[in-house]
Amino acid sequence: MESGWRRWRLLRPGWGMYHDVKRRMPYYWSDITDAFTYRTIASTIRMYFVNLLPAIAYTLDMYRRTGEFYGVNESLFSSALAAIVFSLLSAQPLTIVGVTGLISLFNFTIYDILQHYDGSIYPAFMAWTGIWAAIFHWLVAIFNACDYMRYVTDFSSESFGLYVGIIYLIKGVEELVNEFQGGLAAGYLACLIAILYFGTVYALENTGSSTMWKESLRGVLADYAYVFSTIFWVGFSHIPGHLREANIGRVPVTKAFYPTQDRSWLIAFWNLETKWVFVAMPFGFLLMLLFYYDHNVSSITAQARQFPLKKPGGFHWDFFLLGCTTFVSAILGLPMPNGLVPQAPVHTDSLTVYKTDLKIVSTSEGEDTEIRRPIVSAVAVVEQRVSHLLMGLALIGTMTGPSLVVLHTMPSGLFAGVFFVVGWGSIESNGILQKLIYLQREQRFIQRDDPLLLVRRRKIILYIGVQIFGVAACVAVSHTLAAIGFPVLILLLTPLRIMLVPKWFTLKELQILDDFTATSKTVLASLGGKPALPEESRQEEWGLERRRSESRHGVSRQRAGSLHL
């Protein structure tokens, strides 16, 4: 720990970025040589689908709601740009960067706002919003402000996860409602495909974490659940007869490598009136706030403690890079990419070598002398840049004419299914839901070593009540023109947790209910060390609930969309 003014990293501009690069640089060569394993191939295929499908899903929504300004070509370009830049230059190439549902929400809310004034300035206004956002990104990176991420606890990241999950489910339903524009038959068939697609991915991923068949076969199911389901249901939608006749809506595509609208790639942002340039500034600031939280949380979860990572990451440097991709996207009229909260940990998962061991619990009873349980452990992670890079190249390949034709064969109803998978994944494993289920369960069947038993029920209700209130506020705001303000709400949860919440709960209770989101050593090195909290405590005393579950069942595989924050 430094002393005197050096303790204030804000006063040492560039210090964080410099150390990020210095820490990671020595591993660069090994990031390529370490990649020669089967895991890299499996990871590339899985991440291509897990990145591409949701991106198209968000784009369908954004396309309709921004006057068809952002289309499939823009989203693919943006995803490919981000993948190439971050795979080659980032300090933490595990963090997948791409088009999120929140940027879609952000973009069409601004579109709605501008309709009240002058709709035609939308492209240039978005460019300036992005330019301002890029500048704020660079400032944040230079002044080491990512340090504050170490104060983020599961209190706010679980709320964020639940918020994202609910928004995605709503988006899925909206997508299906929209499908009825093609007629009743098309609409109902889209609903059917969405539900069956969701069921297929869900069943395949659950089978992948069962004890059926061999470990290797289960691994294949978990790796390729999206791939199998997508190929099957796209094919299904093309079966001649009633299915063909329903004339279901499909992904709208335009000419390869050209913008969706009739424009050149470069936006003429210099033509915007000066007053609008300055109006764009607060919007840029809000965008930066969104990315500050969203990108850094996704980076933290990609480096969560359950993954035995050896190489360091770098938050400041990566946030600087994110400023650069934001800038380029802004002037080219692309949706700005950022860290994908549900998908980033899936990337690390896809590179992790898991081992399922047998745990025998011997019991003291006669007939029932032992209980056999699988316990999953993460042996190693293939930390490298190649899978990320290959995925980026595959995205560029997808931008070509023949690939767009393939994309056009996909029923858009399937993407409602993607929304359901990603959204429900984010809700199902969420700590808020888990605590809610705990409260509903019949008391006597709760295992006695459950740490939650040490907290009074009304304290648990209060805790998740505050979280749910925050989520409800965000969801409500998202359906108004004030939607662009939701990053402020999300960010406010952290100071609320640090300042107010400790007044209502004892330290012991918080150690059971909450945990720091950034816990691994390599992560904290970049964030300037452990958080200095008013409560005196060692990090090892936090997250009792998670520790107990891991000692009993081992780590859980990261399902697409499920956030194990």
Place this chain on the structure above:
Amino acid sequence: MESGWRRWRLLRPGWGMYHDVKRRMPYYWSDITDAFTYRTIASTIRMYFVNLLPAIAYTLDMYRRTGEFYGVNESLFSSALAAIVFSLLSAQPLTIVGVTGLISLFNFTIYDILQHYDGSIYPAFMAWTGIWAAIFHWLVAIFNACDYMRYVTDFSSESFGLYVGIIYLIKGVEELVNEFQGGLAAGYLACLIAILYFGTVYALENTGSSTMWKESLRGVLADYAYVFSTIFWVGFSHIPGHLREANIGRVPVTKAFYPTQDRSWLIAFWNLETKWVFVAMPFGFLLMLLFYYDHNVSSITAQARQFPLKKPGGFHWDFFLLGCTTFVSAILGLPMPNGLVPQAPVHTDSLTVYKTDLKIVSTSEGEDTEIRRPIVSAVAVVEQRVSHLLMGLALIGTMTGPSLVVLHTMPSGLFAGVFFVVGWGSIESNGILQKLIYLQREQRFIQRDDPLLLVRRRKIILYIGVQIFGVAACVAVSHTLAAIGFPVLILLLTPLRIMLVPKWFTLKELQILDDFTATSKTVLASLGGKPALPEESRQEEWGLERRRSESRHGVSRQRAGSLHL
């Protein structure tokens, strides 16, 4: 045990019926007085739905495929008749009797056959088939031939359960295919409702057997899963807008209390040519064979060992009664009712008082000192006639005009969902599927006290292989004109099991893989005592797999459609 010629009960006509009545008669008054509990009300409501919905589902199919001869009015009349007769007069009023999917299959197969000759004689031919069947029923009852049911083991009853499950799933799909006649939109909406209805019933029933909430609330979920789901999805299909516009197919109803076709209730069976009267005889014999197996198995499962029954049943007397209802149905042109395999045990279940206890398994490990498990036990069964009678009266009420109007509001796609629930329930818990899953599981995670571990894998494969071969043969035959012969195939499984199978397996292996279907003492009393088998063994040595599961988890609640044979 009797000796000499008295051992051959076949030679003592009426002996079985006489003793059935003699055993049960003393309980008749208590069958009314015991009924004054809440269980009777819950049971009446649940059984009304569990009996009515599948009956209508089978009728939709039968209606279309018998030239609209058998309609909703006929099925309701038949169900009500059976319910009134069996609730008042049977020796075992727990056995629910009604319209099954197999009688539907039987009826339309005969219809298809007669189309090759003279379609107009169908009503009279069916009447004669039923009259012959009734005569064979009475002969079987008088000569105590139900005794042979005690030789039925899970080998054949599991096969039968799987066969019924598969046929129901196929029927569900056929029903949905038929919905497309109302247009694409109606078809897809029907698919959607069927799938969501299935999901709702399934989820409610599963929650009912979880450890969420209080035991009483879980009981309500389990009791009324069908009721809630049906009301919800019928209402859903009437929401104005896209749902209304789809113009989905609904249950076809005709004038109350009149036959569906323009005829008098009594069939003019005396007008049939003599040659056809005799042609109907073998068909009547096949029908009797079907009912012999189907009705007696449903009666046995309604009195399965897991239910702590105190009052005796009577197979011979009930089979005689079944002959009477067959006769009446035949001359009135109703589908002949018989014991409902999946629903009969649901009736007993709905009358059973369950108790969920806490079982604490103490373990020898430090951190994980005990494991808490729910263990369900059946405390008592409210054995009475009133729930069955009230259900019958409710069915008569359903035959009135206003109720038919309510029935007509139900989308027929919902009944495809009913087929899925009943069919999948019969497959999911089936021993064949359970053994198949056992074979697929990774060896090391199988609990060491699983008795199946004592049988070599290829022996298990051989065992379920023979079962699956039998099921496949029945399913294949069901899609041809030879479908009416399937009762012969099902019945052949029992001698196959008793004669041939013991040559391929050791007694020990069979004791693990198989079990006698009729095991409780009250049941065997009517069937003439324990089976005399070539293998020497005590009954207590059979059914090791089930015994182990019960000692670990307790009995499982009977879900609608699931056969715990």
